[in-house]
Amino acid sequence: MKTYLGNSNKNSAILLIHCPDQKGIVAAVTRFMAENNGNILEIDQHVDKLKGVFFMRVEWDLEGFAIPEEQIEEEFARQIARPFQMKGRISLSRTVPRMAVFVSRYGHCLHDILARYDSGEWNVHIPLIISNHPDMKQAADRYGIDYHQFDVTKDNKSEVEAAQKKLLGEYNIDVMILARYMQILSDDFVADYPGQIINIHHSFLPAFPGARPYHSAFERGVKVIGATSHYVTADLDEGPIIEQDVIHVNHRHSVEDLVRKGRDLEKVVLARAIWHHLQRRTLVFENRTIVFQ
Amino acid sequence: MKTYLGNSNKNSAILLIHCPDQKGIVAAVTRFMAENNGNILEIDQHVDKLKGVFFMRVEWDLEGFAIPEEQIEEEFARQIARPFQMKGRISLSRTVPRMAVFVSRYGHCLHDILARYDSGEWNVHIPLIISNHPDMKQAADRYGIDYHQFDVTKDNKSEVEAAQKKLLGEYNIDVMILARYMQILSDDFVADYPGQIINIHHSFLPAFPGARPYHSAFERGVKVIGATSHYVTADLDEGPIIEQDVIHVNHRHSVEDLVRKGRDLEKVVLARAIWHHLQRRTLVFENRTIVFQ
């Protein structure tokens, strides 16, 4: 397991919640921290005025915090969350998420993920790579990560997914990254992991959903191409967007040029989305991702 | 009429052509200039390998050029264009295009165009503003530009367009800018001015075509919004793209924020497209705009 070089030894808790908007939420939450001797490290909130929903992320120092770690969730629920009808979670910053990467034949996103992992850039553990092709096994071996290959056909999809779920359970996986994984996950599979599967799509959605977006972009003669990282939901390419970016192109660029330039975009956009997720900065509400800065 | 502060006194000719790709085109064209004592100021070419089409823009100095101006087009056609089956045109850089601006109630693009015009940034003459509302008359008056208002209803569309065409003819208009003009031009109208009408659409097409793109962008929860300037064709929002750009947004931005931030994008993207067109740097082929740099 790689050592995270950031603040892995930070002894803090992170609250991520949403609730109906009402007066006094911030005062109540921050009083909870203050009265229990907790120093707030970061606080960020957002009000969706159209829908009347309040969102908040608070990170506070657990050093000297009056409530023992194992009772925080219960105490917060009793004093604050229930009265305000909050939904959400509290996590500890030193808990290291366990990530699985799904990949097919294109290696650029996987290589980028592994290089970041190897250099301790992310607070994550990657014990598992799943693929429907053998191509990336060598990359997995280089970093000592287990590589499980499943040959997916029209007929065995449900068996394969059952086996994958079993594997994900055995490896205690918290989050899955579809790093240009060229298989569509079933609705049932997706439903079992809400907000836990992150995909990279190689266009600026909602433009060019589906297959071969660079070809479509070329055909349309666009002057920018993009990449979109989003949480996976049952509706293909319709999930809540975490991160998007674009680069400029012009008439000189062939489809191959778009593919080549797009690779750099895909890997950086996916990496930023993973970073936000691992930092517990994302909160999905309906089809929108709040990314707290 | 405003004085263009750029190289308005440049005595040059600009060739913009395309033809079937074949050996010897560049050699033949440049020999035509060289043998007639014409110094090439800029040359740019592009080959669409998929379609086998060659595109070129050449600008050359007319100072001392052996062929009299009025015979250049004919001589070039005889010696070069016909043998190579070229389509295109030759224009003189000192010819000042005459531009009409169509506008409705949003003034930001119009204001930006007028400020650039007033400061001599563009080599253009703007004698005419057409609108379906009275709102922008004051702005037109400030700059001494004729303002013609047409009240467009379901029933009078063809009469209005006939009157507009008459007006465009009287003012000798070469190029029309739809500066957030909220009326759809008829196919017949558009067909009469191929490659002469430039629109600004407030999204990164092909995402969010049609009305209220900022609302749609907000609904979809995108992390970038964009603007697209394109030549107008019969297919609404489907014309050849000249220029596109985007800016980043996040969950904090309301629809009103998107509209506000989008305005800056729209005016800059439209201005860049107009600049390319006025500099005779654009060449449309099928649904793609070649923008020579």
Add this chain to the structure above:
Amino acid sequence: MKTYLGNSNKNSAILLIHCPDQKGIVAAVTRFMAENNGNILEIDQHVDKLKGVFFMRVEWDLEGFAIPEEQIEEEFARQIARPFQMKGRISLSRTVPRMAVFVSRYGHCLHDILARYDSGEWNVHIPLIISNHPDMKQAADRYGIDYHQFDVTKDNKSEVEAAQKKLLGEYNIDVMILARYMQILSDDFVADYPGQIINIHHSFLPAFPGARPYHSAFERGVKVIGATSHYVTADLDEGPIIEQDVIHVNHRHSVEDLVRKGRDLEKVVLARAIWHHLQRRTLVFENRTIVFQ
């Protein structure tokens, strides 16, 4: 006076403060609002961990707020600001700032400001334009804004500044914009208006300070050019940066091209900085500008 089309009728108060970092600040401030029946519309805070300083912006609804407007500042000072050693201010969102624009011969930033003003984009009143040239008088006249021209020489600088200060007082000016004003203000002048003078510099500072940055950029062969808007301090081009942006250029661009492309950047970057300032989202601490989003 132009009508601001945003939330000008918003009946809210805005708190902008900084103080030594310590436990319980957020809880204390938000309790102040909550206990007095004030609904928080937006809250944003930042901790500079290196310097141990806490920064916060809170906007809350005054509808039904228990403390009368004229006593808010005093009550907040007594209950919260003094105990926490806070520095800062409270302002009302419906107070319309009064802005003066300083300009020389380049009109693009001024034109852009006036167009935004005219279209009600900003919550501001612009009663005064000051210049050392006559060139922009016509633009001022178009919008009915008083234009005062001062011929600045080596010998009369202090008299001119004295006359300008008098004028700024008579017009009750809150904020000054140097919209490509080609005169250097004296240290004394600058010292009289801390955090009230915003400049646009046509480079990505700290690169290319001083005169003729586009020429320097061209000479250095950079591949991006930029613009920087900052608060003016005694050290020329060294003030706290509010906003910066860049665009890509290449070897084809002449100095004139850089100037032309840079104009679009300058006006947009300056406009964003003015927007942040007018929205009371900026807080200067030492040489850094906190821009609350």
Add this chain to the structure above:
Amino acid sequence: MKTYLGNSNKNSAILLIHCPDQKGIVAAVTRFMAENNGNILEIDQHVDKLKGVFFMRVEWDLEGFAIPEEQIEEEFARQIARPFQMKGRISLSRTVPRMAVFVSRYGHCLHDILARYDSGEWNVHIPLIISNHPDMKQAADRYGIDYHQFDVTKDNKSEVEAAQKKLLGEYNIDVMILARYMQILSDDFVADYPGQIINIHHSFLPAFPGARPYHSAFERGVKVIGATSHYVTADLDEGPIIEQDVIHVNHRHSVEDLVRKGRDLEKVVLARAIWHHLQRRTLVFENRTIVFQ
């Protein structure tokens, strides 16, 4: 040796030249190709009007070209280059450049280079990595690349450089990449490899040259940070710029955040510069890099 997945089997020649600007250059060069049955695949030229210098890149198909490969250079020199006083070179697109990477302790640029190399993104062979630290040996081993470590001290610099030169000769290295190599090369070393050493500097030069640019950027409170890739010359951080880019930052970003975000920028900017170089699209003249598109 990795297989380049692009047009490695392209049988073309690439001309890169500059000469005093004069009439007839393009005509003469393109006639040379046309008369010898060479189909021009790409042509790009640029005139530096200030200095009166003409630059050109031409790529043409060698299939059926009348002049045998080994005589092209001589024939072109005799017929064209000498009469026009051209300087430059002709190379074959199927010649694979041999690249050495210099690295110290930061691995992100090296990892990125190796992943691109491994996936066949570049037409290059990387037989050698040189370092003053052991840290990256494992990465080199993973890809089967020789790793030579030199412990550089104040006293042994010239011996180390002599040994490195010997090594570069033995490995037939054409181009060196300083992938965050934390040693300054001597003027003599640099002089031996003009236009063959590419560096990545972690700021938007000329801002923040020298050591610790992210710390300086943080201190200055900039709103963008950048990266610059340039050819190395005797003047540190003053060499001709190949590629630059920036990203936006704000007051929330600590120095560590700038370092983290900057890494992504550095690797992408360096990769783009390497791509341009490997494609023979760069031409250095005085302190400026022409990057043909």
